[in-house]
Amino acid sequence: MKKSSKLFEGFVHGIFLVLGLVTIACVLIITVYLVASGIPGIVEIGLTDFLFGDEWASTAAEPKYGILPFILTSIYGTLGAIIIGVPIGVLTAVYLAKIAPSSVKNVMGQMVSILAGIPSVVYGLVGMMVLVPGLRKLFDIPDGASLLAAIIVLAVMILPSIIKMSVTALEAVPQEYEDASLALGATAEETYFRVSLPAAKSGVAASVVLGVGRAIGEAMAVMMVAGNAPNMPDSLFQSVRFLTTAVASEMSYSSGLQRQALFSIALVLFVFIMLINALLNFFLKGEKKE
Amino acid sequence: MNSIITAQDLCLWYGQSQALKNINIQIPERSITALIGPSGCGKSTFLKTLNRMNDLINGVRITGTVEYNGTDIFSQDVNQLRKEVGMVFQKPNPFPMSIYDNVAYGPRTHGIRNKAQLDEIVERSLRDAAIWDEVKDRLKKNALGLSGGQQQRLCIARALAVQPKVLLMDEPTSALDPISTLKIEELATNLKETYTIVIVTHNMQQALRISDRTAFFLLGELVEYGDTEQIFSQPADKRTEDYVTGRFG
Structure with a gap:
């Protein structure tokens, strides 16, 4: 037995x-x-x-395979999404974790979860039908499909991860810290921004890195709103192509060196993601130590 | 001696249960007043009423009056009140930041930005809290690296940095070793030259050692309040006698 x-x-x-x-x-x-x-x-x-190389012309008679436009587009697009998304996300997290009454918190928390679950093609679709024409009218440009449109879509897409992780980090801040601050005569708001948020900083930083990972790896939604022309991202209104979309848009008909170059782009993207993961681990470890 | 805090007919409820029943007390300034009594007797609740920390708890209802320096504490600005009535908590709770930033937190909150002025406040507060010599070479280090006793003195320094008139101490030594406890007690005795101290303690020897006046709480009532020596040697109430002689509690 x-x-x-x-x-x-x-x-x-x-x-x-x-x-x-x-x-x-x-x-x-x-x-x-x-x-x-x-x-x-x-x-x-x-x-x-x-x-x-600043020119990508994979199907030209004399093909050129420079991917600097894609790298810069991916970096600018992600940075832009972070610049818009992080303040909104972190402030929302402060509100949800510390200020909101529990009924509001429940409803908003669920909305955030739903936002996280929407497929990226839907983000792309809404961006294409609403955002792109809107930008065209607003800025009076020939085509609204642009870096700016991609940044806005990405900013919305990274909100759920930033909000949820930051809320968790903020809720884990010991009440004693906040009590100490209030007992010194600080207002509740001062306490949230000068004690709670700094105490939760490694969790919040990790949420930002997670958002960066999400933004840099996103393909479908940005393909639909960024215009997808392999231009250098000189302006926000430029039609641009990301690293992800560069692979996705040519793979089906590529051959020879062109196909090899697409794999090389995927490798570059992979390296980016690995770096971001390493950064994420670094922040999460920092949080555990504290 | 002038009294700095006066409570009249103070009652407090947590939801349905009454935690304080008709408390009447006058706390003299520049002295140490000890609040003693068994767990759940209302002494901590009373202490937290004095700087309105109970406001943060849902479902608290208060009747009666508490006057600080002649003004009703419930009708004045709560942040101003807490600036003047500082608090030291049971568990040392320094912020997870540098020693310097911990002490400078309060003054910065109240609008002091000048570096030289902050330096001076930090040094003075740390000296007053008898911890300057131990930390002066590592002011930029994280406060969480200090020992429990040092952390508690840092918290006292942090409270002193906003120049309060009153210092409320909620069992400040219950998480500390005997030597650290002794240091905090010495510190409290020195601080009463300048500050009014109200201390909640479970340790009757501590109350006897450091306090001038002692208030004995039981089941939400203030049973007896008087000079510490008298409370411990000739208590007027039988329940006080039973408690201070260790027959219960």
């Missing part, structure tokens, strides 16, 4: 181990595959020409 139960336990343990390994295997396979298929393109084009 004892022996068989031990055997059974070992068996179960084995199954769980295998299941866990599946995830790890996926990560490893993707990494190896991306590196293996991304490197040849970079080698053939030349790292500097590839990363810093």
Whole structure:
């Protein structure tokens, strides 16, 4: 009896181990595959020409594979989304975690969850039908599909992760800190911004990094509102293409070096995401230490 | 001696349950008043009424009056009241920031931005709280790295930095070791030259050692209030006698 139960336990343990390994295997396979298929393109084009070339003309008679426009677009787009989304998200989190009466908090919290669950193609669709024509009229430009439209859509898309994680971090701030501040004669608002928010800073920073990850990896919604022309992002009203959309829009008909270059773009994107993940781990660890 | 705080017919309810029943007390200034009594007797509740920290709890209802310096505390600006009536909590609760920023928090809140002036306030407060020598070389270090006793003296320094008139202490030594406790007690004794101290304590020896006046609370009532020596040697009420001689509580 004892022996068989031990055997059974070992068996179960084995199954769980295998299941866990599946995830790890996926990560490893993707990494190896991306590196293996991304490197040849970079080698053939030349790292500097590839990363810093400012023209992408993959189907021209004399093709050019410079992805600087995509890199800059992805960086600007993400930065823009952060500049708009972080203040809104963090202030909303302060309101929800500290100020809002519980009924408001429940309703708004659920709305935020719904916002998180909307598929990105829906964001893209609404952006395309409402935001793009709106921008065109508002700024009197020939086409509203632009970097600005993508920034606005991304800003909305990152709100849920910023709000939810910041709320959690703010709610974890010990009441004693706030009591101490109030007992010194600080107002409730001063207390939230000068004690609660600083005490929750690593959680809030992690939420921002999570938002960055979400924004930089988003493809569908930005493809639908950014115009998707491989221009340098010189202005907010420029039609632009992101790293993600650069891969997605040409992959179906690509061949040869063009296809290799697309894999190389995916590799660059992958490196960005890895860096962001490392940053996220750094902040989360910092929070645990405190 | 002038009394700085006067409570008249003070009653307080948490929802349906009455936590304070007709408290009448006059607290003299520049002295130490100890509030003693068994757990749940209302002494902490009374203390937190004096700087209106009870306002933060839902469902609290208060009747009667409490006057601070002759004005009703419930009709004046609560932030101004708390600036003058400071508080030290049971568990040391420094902010998770530098020692300097902890002490400077209060003055900054009340509008002092000048660096030299802040430096001076921080040093004076830390000296008054008898912790300056231990922390002067690491003012920029995080306050959470201090020992429990040091943290509590830092919290006292933080409270002193806004120049209060009254210092409320809610069992300030219950989380501390005997040596740190001794330091806080010495500190309190020195501070009463300048400040009025009201201290809640479970430790009757502590009340006897440091306080001038003692108030004995039981089941939300103020049973007896008088000179500490008299309360401990010749209590007028049988219940006080039973408590201070350790027969219950």
